[in-house]
Amino acid sequence: MPISGWIILLVALGMIVGSLFLLWDSAHSHRLSDDTLEKIRKRQAELEAREPKDEDWK
Template structure:
């Protein structure tokens, strides 16, 4: 393969990795209240029970 094909492949992979790192660094956690966390945990328990019952 010619050198410029390798260069294009390296640039494409670098672009993908760079954008994934940028996305990871810019991600922030969602500030949730205690009530919201409680509701989420209750829904997870209910969904796990439904999944166990369906299997």
């Protein structure tokens, strides 16, 4: 394989590994505030109250 093929292969692998590290790092930095969590819980309770309970789905 010519040297340009190896360079392209290394750059592609570097981009993949770099993007995975970036994704992993950013996944730990997004924490929800207490207010946002409370809004989510209230909205979830509203949706559960409006949806009919279907006991046949198990």
